[in-house]
Amino acid sequence: MTEEKPQIRVRAVRKRFGRLEVLRGIDLDVKRGEVVVVMGVSGSGKTTLIRCLNFLEEPDEGHVEVCGREVACGAGRSRERSSQIRHIRTHVGMVFQSFNLFPHMTALGNVTEGLVTVKKMPKREAIVLGERMLARVGLAEKRDEYPSRLSGGQKQRVAIARAIAMQPDVVLFDEPTSALDPELHEEVLNVMRGLAADGMTMVVVTHEVAFAREVADRVVFMDEGTIVEEAAPAEFFARARHPRARSFLRLMQHSDPEGGAAAERDGQSLALGGNH
Amino acid sequence: MWDLFVRALPLLAEGIVVTIFLGTTSFALGSAIGLLVALARLSGIAPLTAFAVAYLSIFRGTPMLVQILLIYFGLPQLGISLDPIPSAIIALSLGVASYQSENFRSGILGVEKGQREAAFSIGMTSWQALRRIIFPQALRIATPTIGNRFIALMKDTSLASVVTVVELTRVAERIGSATFRYLEMFVIIAAIYWGISTVLSIGQETLERRMARAF
Numbered sequence: 001m002t003e004e005k006p007q008i009r010v011r012a013v014r015k016r017f018g019r020l021e022v023l024r025g026i027d028l029d030v031k032r033g034e035v036v037v038v039m040g041v042s043g044s045g046k047t048t049l050i051r052c053l054n055f056l057e058e059p060d061e062g063h064v065e066v067c068g069r070e071v072a073c074g075a076g077r078s079r080e081r082s083s084q085i086r087h088i089r090t091h092v093g094m095v096f097q098s099f100n101l102f103p104h105m106t107a108l109g110n111v112t113e114g115l116v117t118v119k120k121m122p123k124r125e126a127i128v129l130g131e132r133m134l135a136r137v138g139l140a141e142k143r144d145e146y147p148s149r150l151s152g153g154q155k156q157r158v159a160i161a162r163a164i165a166m167q168p169d170v171v172l173f174d175e176p177t178s179a180l181d182p183e184l185h186e187e188v189l190n191v192m193r194g195l196a197a198d199g200m201t202m203v204v205v206t207h208e209v210a211f212a213r214e215v216a217d218r219v220v221f222m223d224e225g226t227i228v229e230e231a232a233p234a235e236f237f238a239r240a241r242h243p244r245a246r247s248f249l250r251l252m253q254h255s256d257p258e259g260g261a262a263a264e265r266d267g268q269s270l271a272l273g274g275n276h
Numbered sequence: 277m278w279d280l281f282v283r284a285l286p287l288l289a290e291g292i293v294v295t296i297f298l299g300t301t302s303f304a305l306g307s308a309i310g311l312l313v314a315l316a317r318l319s320g321i322a323p324l325t326a327f328a329v330a331y332l333s334i335f336r337g338t339p340m341l342v343q344i345l346l347i348y349f350g351l352p353q354l355g356i357s358l359d360p361i362p363s364a365i366i367a368l369s370l371g372v373a374s375y376q377s378e379n380f381r382s383g384i385l386g387v388e389k390g391q392r393e394a395a396f397s398i399g400m401t402s403w404q405a406l407r408r409i410i411f412p413q414a415l416r417i418a419t420p421t422i423g424n425r426f427i428a429l430m431k432d433t434s435l436a437s438v439v440t441v442v443e444l445t446r447v448a449e450r451i452g453s454a455t456f457r458y459l460e461m462f463v464i465i466a467a468i469y470w471g472i473s474t475v476l477s478i479g480q481e482t483l484e485r486r487m488a489r490a491f
Contacts, residue, residue, distance in 0.1 A: 056393050082401075090399035100394035104412045114398030117408055166398055 005068055007032050007170050007201050008053060013062035013073065015048055022048045023059070024225035030170065035202045037212040037233070040222035041248060046205045049222065050172045053203065054092045055085045067091045067169050090118060093163030093171040097178050099155040101147040107134060107158045108143040111165045119166070133161040137191045153184035157191055164195065171195065173204040209252055213237055221245045277460045284451050284461070291447035292468060298361070298433040298443060302368035303426050309369060310376025315406075317381055328377065335374035341435050343367045348439035364436035372429050379425060383418030384410055416487050423480035427473050434469075444468060 008030040015023040022045045030036050038046045051057035052064060059073040066088045071081065102110050108130050115126035134140050137157035147155055156176055163171050173192065177185040189211050196202060196215045206212065212219055212233050219236040221229040223244045229236065240246050281288075317328035335343070348363040358366070387410050395405035415422075437446035448465040452458035 054397060056396060086399045086401065089397060092397075094394075094397040096390060096394065096397075098390055100388070100390035102391065102394065102409055104416070113408065114400070117404050118399040162394075162398065 004032060006030055006065075007034075007067055008203070009063070009065040010049075010053070011063040011065075013049075013052060013059045013064060015045075015052060015057060015059050022225055023052070026062070026225075026227060028220065028227065030201060030203055032169075032201055033199045034217045035196045035200075035204065035215050036218050036220055037216040038203065038205045038220045038222060039207065039212065039248070041244075044222040045225040046222045047174055050094075050174055050203055050205055053170075053172055054089050054094055056094070090114075090166055091169045093166055093168035095156070095159050095163050095171065095173045095176050097175040099147075099152075099159045099179070101155055101159055101162070103147050106144050106146055107139060107150065107161075110147070110158055111161045114162065114166050130161075130165055133165040134158070136164070136194070137161045138187075151184065152180045153187045156180065156188045160188070160191055160195070164200070170201045170203065173202065173206065175205050175207070177206065177208060207252075209237065221248070277464070280451075280455065280457055280460050281464055284447070284464070287447050287451065288444070288464070288468070291442065291444040291465075292472075294361075294441065294443040295430070295433050296472070298364055298368065298436055298441070299426075299430040302365050302372055302433070303429055305365065305369035306372030306429070307376050307422075309373035311380050313373060313377035314380035314384065317377065318384060332374050332377060335371055336378075340367065340371040340432055341438065343371050344435050344439055360436070360439045360441045363439055364433070364441050368429065368432060368436070371432075372425060375425050376422070379418045379421045380414065382421075383414035383416075386417040387413045419484055419487060420480070423476070423483070427476050427480075430472055430476065431469055 006029040008028065010026055010028040013023055013026040014021065024045075026045075026049055028036075028049075038049065040046045048057055052059045053066065055064075055071065062073050064071060064073060069084065069088060071084050071088065102113065105113060108127065111130040111133050112123075112126040115121040115129060116123055121129070131140060131143060134143055137160055139154060139157055139161070142150060142154060142158070147158070150158065160171075160176075176192070177188050180188065185208070189208060192202070192204070192211070193215055204211075204216070214233075216233045219229075219231060219233050220227055221236070221240070221242065221244075223242070229240055229242045229245045231240070236245070237249065240249055313328045313331055316324040317332075319325060344364060344367040347358065347367045348360065351358065351363075391409050391413065392405055395409040400408070433443055434445040436443050437449065440446070442450075444465050448458075448461040452461040455461075
């Protein structure tokens with residue numbers, strides 16, 4: 001296993017927005033089937049990092065290699081490079097904080113859109129696969145509903161179905177529960193647990209401590225644009241070494257003495273959440 | 277007035293047909309040009325953007341009447357002679373395109389940024405994202421202003437009368453000058469224009485309601 005090439009390989013990635021350096025030299029490997037949870041306070045660069053993995057954000061410097069394909073960073077836009085980036089995107093699914101479902105398409109339409117338009121799959125085949133994906137997130141009966149008629153949790157589950165319908169090698173989650181009311185978190189997290197159990201490679205930016213503890217193979221803690229700590233969840237939550245990680249965890253625990261998922265939700269509304 | 281109306285009816289009917297033809301043709305052409313201008317403006321490619329800005333400035337900044345006169349009476353001096361109806365259609369199309377480009381542009385800009393990102397995240401090209409995701413939503417956003425522009429254009433077709441196109445207004449002028457009953461004739465065509473506009477605005481409302489229901 002250790003000898004296998006990582007699905008994602010990030011080296012010395014830097015990214016600045018104007019004068020603000022958001023990523024200051026990131027190295028990260030994600031192996032096949034691994035679930036990596038990225039944590040950190042707002043503004044630590046975690047969202048920018050995963051957006052760099054499918055080039056929604058262009059790294060200024062460094063190397064990003066996804067599924068064995070490397071795309072030069074900071075190389076401007078050529079036709080060849082654009083098609084490389086698109087190729088990577090078909091192998092890397094993304095789930096957004098605010099769902100970003102296509103409002104003019106039904107749930108099934110959202111899920112089959114990429115199959116038909118990008119993968120040129122025959123419509124009938126796409127519908128069969130799309131229905132299977134909706135069933136997988138527990139929304140088979142909502143296939144003909146428009147997003148406006150779905151709850152937040154249902155929308156995010158359709159968004160997950162849309163991402164996995166492309167049969168990606170990796171799925172990126174950008175704070176998938178942060179825009180949801182607390183009582184809707186579990187239905188989304190359960191779908192993600194299912195994906196992880198099926199061996200999907202996942203990179204998840206989240207504040208959900210219970211999820212990280214239970215599902216993650218590794219927790220990556222970011223602070224001011226660098227990865228300051230990387231550990232198995234049991235170790236990270238029990239004895240994080242970096243002072244910023246420790247104060248972050250203290251804040252989390254303060255919000256709920258019993259720990260677990262409920263703690264995290266409160267922690268979010270307290271101080272840490274809403275990383276936009 | 278009734279006798280006059282009955283006698284004028286065959287000519288009025290022809291006028292209505294020409295008016296509607298001018299309006300719909302120019303609207304279709306103008307919308308197509310307007311979409312291209314809007315895309316040029318949003319392309320981020322400097323010369324295209326500059327062209328679009330100049331286009332908008334010139335055609336929105338000058339009267340449509342002057343544009344029609346220029347094409348019909350001015351271009352022959354450069355050796356380009358066009359018949360009245362083509363002249364009118366070209367002028368009206370170019371004019372309405374400037375407004376439509378702004379309608380399309382604001383519609384496209386009105387679509388949430390996350391929509392483009394979601395489209396890209398499943399591997400779409402910019403063109404696929406525009407066609408499948410952005411444009412259908414932009415069109416819905418822009419439907420009210422596009423509808424208003426169509427109604428305005430229907431009335432602007434009366435400008436074609438100055439270059440001898442026998443549309444509704446020209447018909448009224450002709451019959452008026454032959455019978456000296458200008459008052460009645462212009463009241464009649466005013467009523468007809470009003471009728472056309474009303475039908476269009478009912479259509480617009482229905483369309484808006486339908487679109488609101490779709491999602």
